[in-house]
Amino acid sequence: xxxxxxxxxxxxxxxxxxxxxxxxxxxxxxxxxxxxxxxxxxxxxxxxxxxxxxxxxxxxxxxxxxxxxxxxxxxxxxxxxxxxxxxxxxxxxxxxxxxxxxxxxxxxxxxxxxxxxxxxxxxxxxxxxxxxxxxxxxxxxxxxxxxxxxxxxxxxxxxxxxxxxxxxxxxxxxxxxxxxxxxxxxxxxx
Amino acid sequence: xxxxxxxxxxxxxxxxxxxxxxxxxxxxxxxxxxxxxxxxxxxxxxxxxxxxxxxxxxxxxxxxxxxxxxxxxxxxxxxxxxxxxxxxxxxxxxxxxxxxxxxxxxxxxxxxxxxxxxxxxxxxxxxxxxxxxxxxxxxxxxxxxxxxxxxxxxxxxxxxxxxxxxxxxxxxxxxxxxxxxxxxxxxxxxxxxxxxxxxxxxxxxxxxxxxxxxxxxxxxxxxxxxxxxxxxxxxxxxxxxxxxxxxxxxxxxxxxxxxxxxxxxxxxxxxxxxxxxxxxxxxxxxxxxxxxxxxxxxxxxxxxxxxxxx
Numbered sequence: 231x232x233x234x235x236x237x238x239x240x241x242x243x244x245x246x247x248x249x250x251x252x253x254x255x256x257x258x259x260x261x262x263x264x265x266x267x268x269x270x271x272x273x274x275x276x277x278x279x280x281x282x283x284x285x286x287x288x289x290x291x292x293x294x295x296x297x298x299x300x301x302x303x304x305x306x307x308x309x310x311x312x313x314x315x316x317x318x319x320x321x322x323x324x325x326x327x328x329x330x331x332x333x334x335x336x337x338x339x340x341x342x343x344x345x346x347x348x349x350x351x352x353x354x355x356x357x358x359x360x361x362x363x364x365x366x367x368x369x370x371x372x373x374x375x376x377x378x379x380x381x382x383x384x385x386x387x388x389x390x391x392x393x394x395x396x397x398x399x400x401x402x403x404x405x406x407x408x409x410x411x412x413x414x415x416x417x418x419x420x
Numbered sequence: 421x422x423x424x425x426x427x428x429x430x431x432x433x434x435x436x437x438x439x440x441x442x443x444x445x446x447x448x449x450x451x452x453x454x455x456x457x458x459x460x461x462x463x464x465x466x467x468x469x470x471x472x473x474x475x476x477x478x479x480x481x482x483x484x485x486x487x488x489x490x491x492x493x494x495x496x497x498x499x500x501x502x503x504x505x506x507x508x509x510x511x512x513x514x515x516x517x518x519x520x521x522x523x524x525x526x527x528x529x530x531x532x533x534x535x536x537x538x539x540x541x542x543x544x545x546x547x548x549x550x551x552x553x554x555x556x557x558x559x560x561x562x563x564x565x566x567x568x569x570x571x572x573x574x575x576x577x578x579x580x581x582x583x584x585x586x587x588x589x590x591x592x593x594x595x596x597x598x599x600x601x602x603x604x605x606x607x608x609x610x611x612x613x614x615x616x617x618x619x620x621x622x623x624x625x626x627x628x629x630x631x632x633x634x635x636x637x638x639x640x641x642x643x644x645x646x647x648x649x650x651x652x653x654x655x656x657x658x659x660x661x662x663x664x665x666x667x668x669x670x671x672x673x674x675x676x677x678x679x680x681x682x683x684x685x686x687x688x689x690x691x692x693x694x695x696x697x698x699x700x701x702x703x704x705x706x707x708x709x710x711x712x713x714x715x716x717x718x719x720x721x722x723x724x725x726x727x728x729x730x
Binding site for chain 2: 236238243284311350351371372410412413
């Protein structure tokens, strides 16, 4: 957004940046070798459902497309307390690349219909052998990743998050501002 | 192909730019007017610079001043987790820095945003607003306020009011004989000084009046812009509409009122059609509820337009 656009009050909604999501499969390998955390095969896309028939139709198209693929057993849809919709996709834990393709398909369909600005974030789940779990969150608008490791209601494991960040620093664009590390309590699949 | 559903309202932008241009011109005209009236370019320059200084100070301290005036206090994420969660998500959606969040303890349902830049902004809601609105309506109001922050409306409005500030200062100064003194020393006779005083007073009063109406007009345009950007941010214009209805109290006073019927009825009344610009609509800082709802309805139909593939 340019300064003059802001002054003239015609700030257009921020479009999402979709491509960085394909860095996740190689990051998954790094996490497995470095921290012993494996992908759980659960991924989700969080977006803002718009009012109106156009969005409802788009959402149906997305679910139909994902469910048509025999490798994705079932697409789950939940709405959280903040009114954001989560589409949860499950794949085999080994198939991180396939999971990312599924998530990307959701994004592309939304963007095609002009709802790119509705995308908030995407979460890919990871779990360690010691029972710790964390999500790798992709912020669409910033085009950056950050780790989110909830340990209970309203509690997150900051140490693990910093560990994850340091592991992934060379691999993915990491969100530098800690204030942007949204707490996604109740995110499905974590 | 990716496409956007956001349609910039070029008519609104044009009108608003024109008003801002006129206000800038008014400021220059006032300073030049004083220069001619008191025949002292130095004094006029000082008045202009001090006026801008006052505007700058107001803008610079806007966050603390407004918070104090509303008796609001800043809340931490621990104190108000839902409120902070909402602001967090909206800021992530809009890709803007997160402002501080404040709550004012008063029953009047209202919200405001202030601060000299998006980085130093405060978004504040009253407890009355928190009580009356549901989560999605509150979110719509927050999105509207965040749009004010992103559009730097505090800066725009204080700069816009600088012509009015200078004009006010001149009228004050004239009472204490600042300008007549300046005129007399140059002319060496009383008549010229009195004429200069009257002229300076007249110019500043006219400028003050014009500036008053123009800043109010600009304020109404900025509100419409914030409504627009806020509705596109949450993608739920109807929630902002119902929040506005609750806040303005129209809902409570006239239950189940159908706005379409009133608009159709307007065609039969001559008075409302002619007095589209009554004194109250010209001086109000916010657009009428009808005007705002109309814009939100337009956005809603833009959002539900079927896409090319559908």
